[in-house]
Amino acid sequence: MATLPSEKKPITLDTFLRGVWEENPVFVMLLGLCPALAVTNSAVNAIGMGGATIFVLLGSSALVSLLRNVIPKQVRIASYIVIIATFVTIVDYAIHALSLELYGALGAFIQLIVVNCVILGRAESFASKHRITKSLVNALGVGVGFTFALLCVGSVREILGAGTLFGLPLFGESFQPWVVMVLPPGGFFVTGGWLLVFAWWKERKQRKLVEREEALHAAG
């Protein structure tokens, strides 16, 4: 296979930052929503899930990128899934060994990282076309973006629903926890709220761009 032109482009900060902000997997691309909502009833769980996902993303991106010239095109998706499932099994056993508490909180959702579309999406659209270092940088960016989104949802839910952040109490004794926020409906509400914030921010940016162009037009 001939080297693609995109492989020659140098690694820039954009390779990393694009995944964190502009193409944030959860808030902008709406990918990987199941884990983003299911395990984010506390900030610690969000970090644990994010860390596990970053590990799987890095491992699978590296392997897919290394094997990209070996894997036949027809069976690539199946091969990617086997690679991803291998790394997920490693993470599953590692978390089970390291922290039983976290393992209990995340439950089956660690194994469900396999079907997280963020990871398969990276393997298919980036790692299979780029060199290993570039794939790793990109995967790290997307992973950090994913963790950031999980942390956004998780911390809001924990603050409102339990009055704590990372287990530390924030308010006085008189605080009445808004319990519904740590229950399933809260996940939908908080994620919906963050999506609103992002949509508003995007619209504002677009409006400013239009205004600036109109001003330029009027001046010219």
Add this chain to the structure above:
Amino acid sequence: MQPDSLWFIFLSAFLVNNFVLAYFLGLCPFLGVSGKLDTAWNMGLATTFVMFVSSLCAYGINLLLVEYHLEFLRLISYIAVIASAVQLVEMTVKKLSPTLFRALGIYLPLITTNCAILGLALFQTMRNYSFFQSLVFSIGAGAGFTLALMLMAGLRTRMDLADVPSVSRGAAMSFMLAGLLSLTFMGFAGLGAH
């Protein structure tokens, strides 16, 4: 009701612990194809069908894996076998009943990578369900998924006519609706427990 009775398992998967609204499984199709009622119904039907098939497969594989002490291969083998079983079923349906295939066809490959399917297989293994319990669990989960999908489709058709700020159109609004739906389903909590 006994917690391991078939009726309890069905009710729990159907309403109390609805896969979409309580476990957040299968959110992508839930948000993606809940635009119209008839597509929602077909999607729900196809998902229930795939759930039934994969529940059968998962039960069989698990027996084999436990027999040979290969539990660490569970995840890989579940995914591989479920995906190929669905492919096989798809080809069979195409051959035997073109009408059914037209109704379900395009959804089947999409569903295979749906987390609700793998989640179902993992849950039934974790809870050590027997053969019949697994089957009932899969039907309950599928019915619950269909119910959630159709309710959402109904809500969204009404929502299209509502006058809301432009920022909240689309995904944000769907999430708020799903939150309300999830809140209503919480009313079922405690059903069947004494």
